[in-house]
Amino acid sequence: MSIRTRLLLIVLSVWLPAAAAFGLLARSTYLRGADAARQQVQQLAERLNAAVERELERREVMARTLSVSQALADGRYAAFHAEATAAVQQTDSWALVNTLNRQLLNTRVPFSAEGVPRINQRPLLQTGAEVRFVLRGPMSQQPVVGVFVADTVSPPRHNVGVAFNAVVLQQLVEALPYPEGSVASVMDQQQRVAARNREPGRWVGVQATGELGRRAAAREHGFAQTVTLDGVASLSYLSPPNRHGWTTVIALPMRTLTQAANRLTLQALSASAVLLLVGLGLALLAARRISRPMFQLRDAALQLGADQVPPALATGVSEADAVAAALRRAGQHAQQAQQELQARVAAAVEEARQAQAKLLESQKHEAIGRLTGGLAHDFNNLLQTITTAVQLALRVVPEGPHRRALQAAVGASAKAAGLVRQMLAFGRAATLAPRPVAVNDWLLQSEELIKKTLQGRVGLSAHIAPGLPAVMVDPTQLDLALLNLIFNARDAMPDGGTVTIAGREAQADELAGLPPGRYVRLSVADTGHGMDAATMAQAVEPYFTTKPVGAGSGLGLAQVQAFARHSGGLLRLRSEAGQGTEVTLLLPVADAAAPAPLQAGSVPALPGDAARRPLRVLMVEDDALAASVVVPALQAAGHQVQLCENADQAQAVLQGEASFDLLFTDVVMPGRLNGIDLAQWVRQHRPQLPTVLATGFTQQAPDADLVVLHKPYAIDQLLATLASAAAAATAPR
Structure with a gap:
């Protein structure tokens, strides 16, 4: 037809x-x-x-x-x-x-x-x-x-x-x-x-x-x-x-x-x-x-079927020319799509590789966090046993080589406790208690300690902007982070130099990667030997260090980076070989309306008679080694101590007719209740009984008005805290 x-x-x-x-x-x-x-x-x-x-x-x-x-x-x-x-x-x-x-x-x-x-x-x-x-x-x-x-x-x-x-x-x-x-x-x-x-x-x-x-x-x-x-x-x-x-x-x-x-x-x-x-x-x-x-359209279609780009036609029939143009565009789009597909496949492969790497990194940090949390609890109990035993021995050992050896053991225990705190900060196992902290006040309070740390061979320069707003951070973690940076700066200048601490409010162009808001820029810079690109790439990895064996744990910068992230900020590192290093922390500004809470464990000073008053103490401690040294220490100070192995047992004792002046309990322990649960039960059923908590590590934050001792604690600190808590409970209101 x-x-x-x-x-x-x-x-x-x-x-x-x-x-x-x-x-x-x-x-x-x-x-x-x-x-x-x-x-x-x-x-x-x-x-x-x-x-x-x-x-x-x-x-x-x-x-x-x-x-x-x-x-x-x-x-x-x-x-x-x-x-x-x-x-x-x-x-x-x-x-x-x-x-x-x-x-x-x-x-x-x-x-x-x-x-x-x-x-x-x-x-x-x-x-x-x-x-x-x-x-x-x-x-x-x-x-x-x-x-x-x-x-x-x-x-x-x-x-x-x-x-x-x-x-x-x-x-x-x-x-x-x-x-x-x-x-x-x-x-x-x-x-x-x-x-x-x-x-x-x-x-x-x-x-x-x-x-x-x-x-x-x-x-x-x-x-x-x-x-x-x-x-x-x-x-x-x-x-x-x-x-x-x-x-x-x-x-x-x-x-x-x-x-x-x-x-x-x-x-x-x-x-x-x-x-x-x-x-x-x-x-x-x-x-x-x-x-x-x-016929011309048929030839163009055959070329398109052969993965070729058909030529443009001018037949005089607009519809045929439009079809020919569409066939040409289809050929061009097919070629472009093939090229784009290849590029997207390559990008998807690279994205999958990066996602896998991030997942492995996240899993590694999660595993380290769980490991450090469990280790911290047990290790701090061991340190508490060692510290208390050595302190008890120091009370009876006279001056001499043996006493100096015991004092060295106390110093080693303190250094081990600091290492545990670093591990907890890096592994996200530590519970942060942020509150407004003024950087000017911190520098004034820490200036003497910093100068002693620099050992006189390294100069200190501070440039803190007047009226610098307070930052919303955990003060203990801020101390640890800044001291870590100062220690690193000192160690990077074995032949002397200058450590510069600077603080000002961050500018808008410095806040890339952060949520909207105001931030304070704190930096610690040195004039040391600096780092090359390879060292910079590994600087914040846990357990990476350029110091000699035994001179560093490799957790300093990792802890500082973890502290900055957990506080809602960032850590930035700038260094060149031979040009020194600058570490910058961007930390969020505290809300002007936020009240500065009391530090947990803060108690008023007591007269000498109140501090020496013997107390009836109900002690709850599931670690037998820690209990074996802490109980004798309390008894040596004149206190009567009844020991319970867990909070359930202590609850049963408190439901009886026994009378106590104070409850001293660990936090993490086996059983139906932990130490915080027991403290809340006491507040409801025995409100006149003061409570002091002791913990080596816990992810459950206690109430702000509870007195908390962090293991390992000193005997004198324990005795003073118990006396202050008991006196505060009996003081007229």
């Missing part, structure tokens, strides 16, 4: 649905137009009804305002006439007052004490409001609308009304744009026409009849086929009655809708005939021009 035949068939196959589509389009257009006309009519009717209701409401408000006049209630009608005249002076309305059989006053005429007899006598309104429409007003001889309300006297003696000419409603009717040939009317509650856009002089005052009158009387609303007063068959919309029972109606003549349908049908037939003729002519013309471009 030739292209010409196919095109003719295509034209016919397209024309038949198109002709049907024109018919459907004509019908759809007619229905949409009819629906649009209905919607327009409905909207106009409801809009007109709302405008009429506003006019009536405005007069009702005026009438109710006048009805509460004290002059009216007192019967001072001349005074009320003056008030009402002033109230309606700038309006298109007038006020009047009716009794049962007389009209007492009307602001359109001067006040007369006699009034005038009412033309249409009606019972007085008792409540609510009533709208009345009269075709001939007694004064104007024109259609008038009045809104009446009862006065506030019980029972009412007057009806106060505000009236206006119906021409106001006529103006509302004439102000709206109605469809051609339509009729709009306003009807009162008795279905009488009060205003009409066509021939108002003829139809105002006439009562609606037929289907429209029946529907209005039944208070129905919506569309219906009716006949207007002047005999025109119409599609009419009757609005819902407003609050006063008035309605509006807009009638659209049926002939208007019929004429639109006929016009659309004729247009559809004409368009389908023209389409057929044009289609046949174009089909014959196109058949002559399509054959050659089709």
Whole structure:
């Protein structure tokens, strides 16, 4: 079958649905137009009804305002006439007052004490409001609308009304744009026409009849086929009655809708005939021009199938040229997609590798954290045993080689405890207790210690900006971090140099990678030998050190970095070989409203008698080695000690009749309760019994008002803390 035949068939196959589509389009257009006309009519009717209701409401408000006049209630009608005249002076309305059989006053005429007899006598309104429409007003001889309300006297003696000419409603009717040939009317509650856009002089005052009158009387609303007063068959919309029972109606003549349908049908037939003729002519013309471009498109498609980019074609047939251009773009996109796919695969492989590396690093830190937490608890108990035993021995060993050896053991225990704290900080096992810390105060308090640490061969320079805001950190961890940095700076300058401590508020361009907020920039810089790139890459890795064996643990910078991250900040390192090193901490500024909490374990100083007072101590310690040295130490100080192996056993003892001056308990122990749980139970059931906690490591933070000793603690520190806690419990409040 030739292209010409196919095109003719295509034209016919397209024309038949198109002709049907024109018919459907004509019908759809007619229905949409009819629906649009209905919607327009409905909207106009409801809009007109709302405008009429506003006019009536405005007069009702005026009438109710006048009805509460004290002059009216007192019967001072001349005074009320003056008030009402002033109230309606700038309006298109007038006020009047009716009794049962007389009209007492009307602001359109001067006040007369006699009034005038009412033309249409009606019972007085008792409540609510009533709208009345009269075709001939007694004064104007024109259609008038009045809104009446009862006065506030019980029972009412007057009806106060505000009236206006119906021409106001006529103006509302004439102000709206109605469809051609339509009729709009306003009807009162008795279905009488009060205003009409066509021939108002003829139809105002006439009562609606037929289907429209029946529907209005039944208070129905919506569309219906009716006949207007002047005999025109119409599609009419009757609005819902407003609050006063008035309605509006807009009638659209049926002939208007019929004429639109006929016009659309004729247009559809004409368009389908023209389409057929044009289609046949174009089909014959196109058949002559399509054959050659089709072959060219076939060749282009074959090239695309061979993963080649087809050339651009200029056949003279825009559709063929567009297809050829699309084939060329498809070939180009296919090549680009292949290249992009290769790049994305490579990027995905690299991203997966980096994610795996981060996961392994995270798992390593988590494992180290768990390991260090468990080790810290047991190791601090061992250190507590060693420290207490050595301190007990120091009390009886005289000066000499043996005493110096014991003192060295005490120093080694303190160094081991510091190493444990570093491990906990790096492994995230330590519980931070952040509070506002002023860097200026820290430097003043630590200056003497820092100078002794620098051993005189290294100079110290400090540049702290005046008014530097406090940082929100754990003060103990801040001490440890800054001292670690100072130690590292000192060790990097074996031939002497200068350590510079600087502090200022960080600038916005220095806060990349941090949440929004204010930060303080603290830096420790030295003039030492610096680090090369390889050393810099490993500087913050745990257990990496460039110091000789035994001179460093390799946890210093790792601990400082962990402290900065856990505090909500960052550590940044800058160093060059031969140019020294600068370590910068970016730490968050403390909230100005945040109170500085008391340090856990802080107790008031005691007089000598209170410190020596023997105490009855209930001690809870699950580690037998620690208990074996701490109990004798307390007993040697004159205290009576009852030892429990766990908190459950201590709870049972406290529920008995035994009396104690103080509870001294470890935190982490086996059983149903730990030390913190026991302290909370004591606070509730034995509130007069003071509690002191001791811990080598715990992830559960105790309450801020509890006294906490961190293992390993000194005997003197233990005795002073117990005495202070007992004295504070018995002190008058």
